[in-house]
Each structure stands twice: as structure tokens, then as C-alpha cells.
Amino acid sequence: MTTIGVLALQGAVREHIRSIEEAGAKGVEIKRKEQLDAIDGLILPGGESTTMRRLIDSYDFFDAIREFGKQGKPVFGTCAGLILMASDIEGQVDAHLGLMNMKVARNAFGRQIASFEADLSVKNIGDHFSAVFIRAPYIVDPGSEVEVLASYQDRIVAAQQKNFLCTAFHPELTDDNRFIEYFAQMVEQSLKTLAS
Secondary structure, three states: OOOOEEEEEOOOOHHHHHHHHOOEEEEEOOOOOOHHHHHHHEOOOOHHHHHHHHHHHHOOOHHHHHHHHHHHOOOEEOOOOHHEEEEEEEEOOOOOOOOOEEEOOOOOOOOHHHOEEEEEOOOOOEEEEEEOOOOEEEEEOOOOOEEEEEEEOEEEEEEEEEEEEEEEOOOOHHHOHHHHHHHHHHHHHHHHHOOO
């Protein structure tokens, strides 16, 4: 059984663990960087990206997460996690982890009051995916190696770059586990690739 960790510094950690287990993998809360050695994939959950970055630095996760991704292990960022993974953030001098070659905009659909659900068609996953947006970012400019998976009102809200996956929405907040299942499949595939 594959093991997927959820960075447990802030955000909807329990909901992600539930979705991982419903997708047939083992879910683990990650609170220490040493735990990264024992997992096959990592989810960076939603929350507040600036606060999450401070916590990542405080708990000495920054280099460890970057190295985890460079090894070819899958990383999935949701909402604030998408912002953490970007190489460029609109209106900010510095990015965070810089795992995906893309420029993103924060709180792009408005503040908390502008949270909403939308029905999306998602490449590689299917139609009628009910996406929950909460103070959501979006991808302004994807690099050439970034594959766009879904858009909403002409704004890119899901993408993949090799072993990195991101969504502007919260796939863990609905009963539709297709996105988590897709990530679990990415993790299984990476295990085969890294073992060969």
C-alpha cells in the first residue's frame, strides 16, 4: 500500500487523510521533516500561504520538501499549497518552494465571502467535478512544461508538471475522491519508476 503524507502544520489535514484512505492509500500526518523519508507522496493542504511558509521555515521543512520533490516523489498542493509550489507570485518579490514553473495570483476570486462551488471538467479525471473554492488563487501564466488540467471562467485552476500536481480548490471537502485517486495513481507510478 502506498503511503501519502499530509503536511500537518495548518489547514484541512483530517479531511485530506480521510480522502487518501478512501482512495485506497495510507494517510499520515507529517509534523517532522524526518517523516518525509517514510512516505511516497506529499500533500500541501490549504490554509494561509504566508503563515504556512513561516511554519515550514520554523519546522525546518523548506529544503526537505524541495529535496523530496527533486527525487521524483509526487507533491500535490491544494489552494494555499498551489501558491507554495509556484515559482512566481503576482505582487510578491519572492516565491516559496518554487516546485512548479508557473505564475499565480493570490485570493484571485475574492476574499472569504466570495467562496463558492463550481462544476468542472478536468483533464485525465472527468466531467462534473464539484470544486470548492475558498479565497482561491489561480494560475496566471503556466510554463511550457505545465499541463493545464482545468479552468474556471478562463482562469487556470488545476495543473500538473511531471510529479507535481496542484489545484486552486479543495478536493478534500467533497465526497468526490477522483482528484485524490488521481494523485494516488501518480504516487503508485512514481514508485514503479523510482524502483526501476
